[in-house]
Amino acid sequence: MTRQEAVTSDTGTAEWGGKRPSLWRSRNFVLLLTGQTVAETGSRISGVAVPLLAAGTLGASVFQVSLLTFLAWLPFLVFSLPAGIVADRIDRRKLVIVCDLSRMALILSLPLVAFTGHLTLLYLYVVVGISGVFTVAFDVAYKTMLPRLVEDSQLIEGNAKLVMGQDFGELIGPTIGGVLTGLVGATRTFFGNGLAFAVSALTLWLIRDTPVRAEPDSADRVPERLPLRAEMTEGLAFIRTRPILRQILACTAASNFFVMATSSIEVTFLLRELHAPPYLVGVVFSASAVGGLAVGAVANRLTGWIGTARIVWVAMAVPGPLYLLMPLSRPGWGILLYAVGLAAFSGNAVLFNIASMSYRQRITPHHLLGRVNAAFLWICFGVIPLGALLGGTLGSRLGLRTALWICVLGTWSAALFVVFSPLRRMRDFGPGEE
Template identity: 70%
Template sequence: MTQQVTRTPADTTGPGPSLWRSRNFLLLWGGQTVSELGTRLAGVAVPLLAADTLNASVFQVSLLTVLAWLPYLLFSLPAGIVADRVDQRRLMIGCDLGRAALMLSLPVAALVGQLTLPFLYLVVGLGGVLTVLFTVAYKSLLPRLVPADLLVDGNAKLTISQDAAELVGPTVSGALIGLVGAARTFLTNGFAFLVSALTLILIRDEPVRREPAPRVPLAVELTDGIGFIRRQPILVSILACTTWSNFFVMASASIEVTFLVRVLHANPVQVGLVFSVSAVGGLIVGVLAARLSAWLGSARVIWVAMAAPGPFYLLMPLAQPGWGVLLYGVGLAAFSANAVLFNVAAMSYRQRITPPAILGRVNAAFLWICFGVIPLGALTGGALGTALGLRGALWVCVLGTWAACLFVVCSPLRRMRDLPAVPLKGPTVSS
């Protein structure tokens, strides 16, 4: 979720180019599918490792979410400059190798008796920095590998991999944790990043020839992306909606594992099952994403996706011990369905209208704002959980998440069927 925080339609292009015949895209898709699976394993293992093995408090567990997302606030804008200046594929390979080393250090530390909460904080924080660099490069690389008329299809295929990983990953993670312990589970996560690096190495992509850019002050270069966004009313509405949503989504995410374990008395397998159920919504909608976008309209689908699933979010704080824990998964599934429609339409539009020379900086600006609020949301979730109790905090979070739809429902998007194919205002950029 710029994506909203955290799917493949059948090919709908008819005769002509197809992503199923694109070797480079299939390599990228396959590597990211494996990487997403590893990430979902870690998503359950990290908080369980902190809460159960290291006996962390509710607030200490929420700090892990803060550290994972704080790099987006600190490093997104510089990462955009880096992604526009270097070969993006090579940057992604380096980030994957670094993340693999960090994940593999956790079982090693546990083996020698040096696994502590500060060490876990360090690994999560450094991994977050590498993820920022990878994500900015990743969102800028796709338009080089995929024709503009297939961007929606490409983004949908990549997004469905996330939901497929969410469907399988948490359950597998819960089972692995039960069998080998939380620390050893990170061996699988490290291997997944190595597979992702290998697929990127195998991509045959000619490096982009970049014309020497005129020298401009660093402050100007850092804000090029923000300046472009400010001149696009549609991007501003999407940015505001996503930022608000991410704040409250991550506030709930920072306390949800603790809520499931300590209030609903769920065991690791049940926790994994909840997150697997949550992926069903996005998986189903991901298969239909391109068709739904064409049927509803690329503009209309954005505000419908944000508004319609909202009532189901209320099931999350209503969840009860036993089978009632699945209500939490149903609420998450509704948000997953929302995210796939919203993210595919919004990302494809942004990639289509942004000049390639500044796409890295525009993507970085989105990440800086949309993901930059996530650490604040995570801190808020921990604070609300301490002050109001976990169930009371969830009520605040789900209502806040649903309220994000107002930014797009009350915007020009509501009077449009389709998004324009070109910027509404001609941008000027410094390079």
């Protein structure tokens, strides 16, 4: 089945032909959204509990805490490209269910080992690293499921709702993690994380894998499998032929590098520089997600007003000055500045991710989508462990506040890749763009 041609509405937004039924009536999409939201909530709980466990209970140093971030994201650098081949060859729904159950088992092992008195920083590193491998496979397959479950005309709306679900998890997860850590301790908090992965696996299992569009014609399929190395790099080869896609990739990678450098030291910064108790650390991260939720709720309107192409660079460039509030924050009420800076980035990420992901899903052939997504993850998430190491190194040698200044300025500078690109001269993506 071929893609429908785009028609330009009065607002200038490229809308894809045909009536757009509400996604809330799609059982499969609602299950997909529910599973992601619950899983994201659980991940955000552990995102607070893991560094608090390392820094508080296990007495880890600034650099040792940053190594947790490094190990969590290192698998994206190593396994993303092979995961793309796997996601294009096997049942993606079964793959994400296996990944959820595996991560559940790993995360539940932490409180069990802790109760025996044998929990060490090394064991924590091992669990975080192996969980990261399953997260790679999950993300590659998961990001490839939406175009199979919704119409082309619903991609922007579907991605917007999924990002809002993610931001809702970011809103409540850290607060739950911080409060639970304060009440029952960091190790017991992981039971909540394990439950979230179980619920996610259940909702994905309930999805009826009946595509809304027919599979591509045999002429559109790859006639035979290429050598393994060629298949692994096929997604990269496709990206190289698309100038706008290349600029978006460079922007995302640069932003992720510096954002993760920030993330690797921010819990330590909040605890040791701003003297925030664990529950307040969770509240700060939850408050930051409000920006993403607010922007996600009006993403379609903003995209129509600003333009489907222009929104990409506007989302990256405009919120940048607010990032500078993060290193300016101080103990007491001054911690609100940090939350505002995080909220600005959350809003930016929502708009940018919705626009760039929808564009990528539209222009990529179905049989290549898994490998193209994997190529993006390999580069964009592959730089994350390197960013984590940079953050930990800068924080150890220059001090946490100075390191934070460098990181937020680096995050804002990533916008240059899309500001100085063909996107700056475009308002909307036309039919068959690139």
